[in-house]
Amino acid sequence: MSHDxxxxxxxxxxxxxxxxxxxxxxxxxxxxxxPTLSSLAEAHLDEVxxxxxxxxxxxxxxxxxxxxxxLVRDYKGQFPKTAEALMKLKGIGPYTARAISSLAFGExxxxxxGNVFRVLSRFFTDPFCIDLPAARKHYQQIADQFMGEEKAxxxxxxxxxxxxxxxxxxxxxxxxxxxxSACKAFxxxxxxxxxxxxxxxxxxxxxALCYVIEHRGKFWMQQRDxxxxxxxxxxxxxxEPSDTVPDFLSxxxxxxxxxxxxxxxHFTLHLKVMYTCPPKNIFPPKTLTVSLEDIDNLSLPKAMHxxxxxxxxx
Numbered sequence: 001m002s003h004d005x006x007x008x009x010x011x012x013x014x015x016x017x018x019x020x021x022x023x024x025x026x027x028x029x030x031x032x033x034x035p036t037l038s039s040l041a042e043a044h045l046d047e048v049x050x051x052x053x054x055x056x057x058x059x060x061x062x063x064x065x066x067x068x069x070x071l072v073r074d075y076k077g078q079f080p081k082t083a084e085a086l087m088k089l090k091g092i093g094p095y096t097a098r099a100i101s102s103l104a105f106g107e108x109x110x111x112x113x114g115n116v117f118r119v120l121s122r123f124f125t126d127p128f129c130i131d132l133p134a135a136r137k138h139y140q141q142i143a144d145q146f147m148g149e150e151k152a153x154x155x156x157x158x159x160x161x162x163x164x165x166x167x168x169x170x171x172x173x174x175x176x177x178x179x180x181s182a183c184k185a186f187x188x189x190x191x192x193x194x195x196x197x198x199x200x201x202x203x204x205x206x207x208a209l210c211y212v213i214e215h216r217g218k219f220w221m222q223q224r225d226x227x228x229x230x231x232x233x234x235x236x237x238x239x240e241p242s243d244t245v246p247d248f249l250s251x252x253x254x255x256x257x258x259x260x261x262x263x264x265x266h267f268t269l270h271l272k273v274m275y276t277c278p279p280k281n282i283f284p285p286k287t288l289t290v291s292l293e294d295i296d297n298l299s300l301p302k303a304m305h306x307x308x309x310x311x312x313x314x
Contacts (some may be wrong), residue, residue, distance in 0.1 A: 003153075005079040006037050012096045013064060017057050020164050026055055049232055049299035051076075054300065058231055063091025081105040087264070088199035100152065102152035110143035111137060111156040115163025120146065120293060121195035122167060122185035131198040149266055161311065204267050210238035210271045211249055212257065213309055215281050218289040219311075230266075234298040236307050248282050257310040262303035274308050279307040 002008060014023045024164060030051050034040040040048070045065050052061035067089045071077060079100060080086050086097035101107035110116075117130045120142050128138050147155045166173045172191050174180050185191045213220045219236070226232045239245045253276045260271040283289055290298070295308060 003104050005100050005131050007031065007078070008100050008103050009092075009096065009157075010034075010064070013060050013091070014055060016060065016096075017072070018055060022236045023055075026052075037068055038072055040065065041072040044164060044238075045232065046299060050186060050297075053299050054302065056288055058233060058301075059227075060091065062226065064088050064146055067092065079104070079216065083109055099156065102156050106151070107155055108147075109157070110140065110147045110152065111160065112143050113160070113163075116143060116159050117195050119159060119163045119167045119179075122172070122191055123179060125184040125188065125190060125194060127196050130195045192213065203263070203266065204266045205270060206240060207270045207272070208238045208240045208243075208247075210236050210260070210273045210307055212236050212273060212275045212307065214275070214277045215283065215289075217291055218283075219292065219295065220283050221288050221290055221295070223288065229292045230301045232299070233301050233304075234295075235301065235304050236273075246284070248284065250284070251276055251278065253278060253298045260303055261305040262301075262306070269303065271307065273307050275311065275314060 002011075007093050011027055014027050014030070018026070033051055034043060034048070038203075042117055043065070045062065048065045049058060052058060053090060055061075070089060071079065080089075081095040081101060082105075083094070083101040086092050087094060094147070095111060097111050098107075098109045098111045102111060103155075112120075114130075115134065117139050120126060120127070120139055121130065124142070126142070128135060130139075137184050162177070162179070166177050170192075174183075174191065177183065177186070180186050185194050211220075221234050222237050223234050224230050224232060254274040254298055255276065257273040257275045262269045264272070291314070299310065
């Protein structure tokens, strides 16, 4: 278990939306390029986004970069030692703040996330719905009491590991669980009923046309605004039916390369990928145009990698 606040911070941010097994290679690659707080602070944001590529939720990478610069500039390169102080930094919420303060500095506070929710709800067969806004406060109180006089760092690491590797969502490995003899869900064989969640509602589906224009080996791309969906990343331009499409895209020579489906947290996007290679340059002024080889140096969201694969296979 690392006690380095920088390593803890990076790993916890990566694991917010990624399972440990999938997140480990990303963590190792990121740490190899940005081994210290100063190396992250001094890097260009585009490079940070490139190394974050594939993890999604790119606001996390932007916040990492911004907070690293804040720590170097305003905190002399040192992390605050309390969760309360850490939560004042951009992108560090209650869970991450408590993870850093307890694991790195020994602050006596419990960490609660989805894994801990699951362990506690099964152990006590607690009917509190974890999707409610009050769930974090509810389970924080239980976890703090459950921890007792144990060392916070050891307790939190054990609970996180227990939830990630043994008390898993679908198929908990109860035979390997050290809490089995006292677990109420195990005694009543009701493990799959906990934690209690709201019924899932179908995700909305959205459709759009994605335009790939090639002229003399160059492709038209654009960089998204820093905020919002895919903030700061590069893309082949795409438009939904309600969007205003530029006039120069009204060409008769489009060929459909295929379709791309990408699932976001709150909706599913269906992209129809259209391709054209006009004999004359129709790119708008001051447009970003890059070769197929240079596209690999840009930070792209997963959906655009799927589009790129269709382009390579055309």
